[in-house]
Amino acid sequence: MTPIKITPKDEIRFWSHVQKTSTCWLWTGYRQFFGYGRILLGGKKGKTFGAHRISWFLAHGPIPDGLSVLHRCDNPPCVNPDHLFLGTQADNLRDMGEKRRSSPQTKPELFRGSNNGRAKLNEQQVRDIRAMDESLSNIAIAKQFGVSDVAIAFIRLGRTWKCVA
Numbered sequence: 478m479t480p481i482k483i484t485p486k487d488e489i490r491f492w493s494h495v496q497k498t499s500t501c502w503l504w505t506g507y508r509q510f511f512g513y514g515r516i517l518l519g520g521k522k523g524k525t526f527g528a529h530r531i532s533w534f535l536a537h538g539p540i541p542d543g544l545s546v547l548h549r550c551d552n553p554p555c556v557n558p559d560h561l562f563l564g565t566q567a568d569n570l571r572d573m574g575e576k577r578r579s580s581p582q583t584k585p586e587l588f589r590g591s592n593n594g595r596a597k598l599n600e601q602q603v604r605d606i607r608a609m610d611e612s613l614s615n616i617a618i619a620k621q622f623g624v625s626d627v628a629i630a631f632i633r634l635g636r637t638w639k640c641v642a
Contacts, residue, residue, distance in 0.1 A: 481526060481534045487518045491531055501555035504528040508595060512553030532556035533563075545569055551576060589640040597624050603638045 483491070494506035494516070504514030506528065514528030533546045536558035540546060547569050550560040564572070591599040598606075606618060606629060615626040615633070622629070631637040 481518070481531065481539070483518060483531070483534070487516075488535065491516055491528070491535070494528070495532075495556055497557075500557070501550055501552050501560060502532070502557040503552075504554040504556050508554060510593075510595060512593070512595065514554055514556065528554075528556050529561055532558050533561050547572060590638065597628075598622060598632075598638075600638075600641045603632055603641045606632050607641075 494504055494514070496503045496505050507515050509515055515525050516528050516531060517523050517525050518531070527546065529548065530540060530546045533540060540563065543565065544563045545566060545568075546561050547564045548555060548560060549562060550557070552560070555561075590596065590603075602622060606622065609618060615629040618629045619626040628637070
C-alpha cells in the first residue's frame with residue numbers, strides 16, 4: 478500500500494470536507510458508489526485515498542501493512558476516528574457477516590433509495606417530487622432539490638427510485 482503523506486494544505490482541504498455531527502463525522506466530498514469518501518492528496522499527479530484512512534492516519538499515525546481501516550458505525554461516509562478500527566480483510570468480512578451486512582450484488586435491497594451512498598435525495602423527497610404539479614418544469618424542481626433536471630425527469634417517469642411507492 479502506498480504510504481500516506483499529507484501536507485498542511487492537504488490536511489486543511491481534508492477537514493473542509495468533513496461535517497461533524499453529534500455521532501458520525503460525514504465526508505461531504507467525493508464518494509464512491511458504496512458511499513466511501515475519497516480524496517486526492519499531493520496535487521494533480523498525487524494519489525487518491527479513502528477519506529476514512531486519512532482520518533485514521535491523522536488521529537493515530539501510519540496504518541500497518543496488511544491492515545484495513547474498518548467502521549464500527551457501518552456508515553461508509555463516516556470519518557470519525559472514534560468510529561474506526563484496524564483489522565484484516567478477514568476481520569472485515571467477519572464483521573460484515575456478524576452485522577448481517579452484505580454487498581449490492583448479494584443483497585441489492587440494502588443499497589436502494591437513500592441507503593445508496595451516492596443518493597442526494599431521500600424517499601420522502603421523491604414522493605414530494607412525484608406529487609408536484611405537472612406544469613412545474615423539471616428545471617425548476619431540480620433547483621429546489623439541488624439535483625439535475627434529468628434526475629427529476631427520471632423520477633417523474635418512474636425510471637429511477639422504483640423502490641419508492
